[in-house]
Amino acid sequence: MLGVKLSADLRPRIAAAAQAAGVSDSAWLRQCALDRLGVESAVDAASGPRPRIPPAELEALSGVVREIGALHGPASLGRADEVLAGLGRVRAVLIPLIIGLNGRSA
Template identity: 70%
Template structure:
């Protein structure tokens, strides 16, 4: 069974549709998720199923770049590991930890 099995067709003016799309884009979510959030707020209802499909945390570009660098650093660590260069592997893992831990903690804080 799908989590949100019901669909409500709503007719909107072009202006209202455009405003909803802009607001949803600004919040980084889909139009449907934006409308669900507004309905939940207006009705004072809590619904884990509806809320779960709502806003997703945004990862700032600088954090995405840092995570991308971690992926590259994993490749470096792997290369060092295949050459038996333990000290270099440990150094790479330290750099990876230095990025991943604060980034994940920050992301978890934004999700709460």
């Protein structure tokens, strides 16, 4: 792990440059290091902006997590119909969200 100390003046400059480039501070610094060293690294270069999940989708995902947790009881009691119905509701939310994330950029 690399710990880099930054002055109070340098930190906001890096943040502004990263924001202008549409990447995180860390991704911007990694790209600067790669450029300066003349190194190509697909692993490091691939790191970039993370997809931002809209609040409505985060709320839907939170609901799915609660649903999964609630399915433990019926599953432990062998109520397959109830568990399968719950898994169907989970799938109905998760699959469209995950497919949407595949094509989304920050």
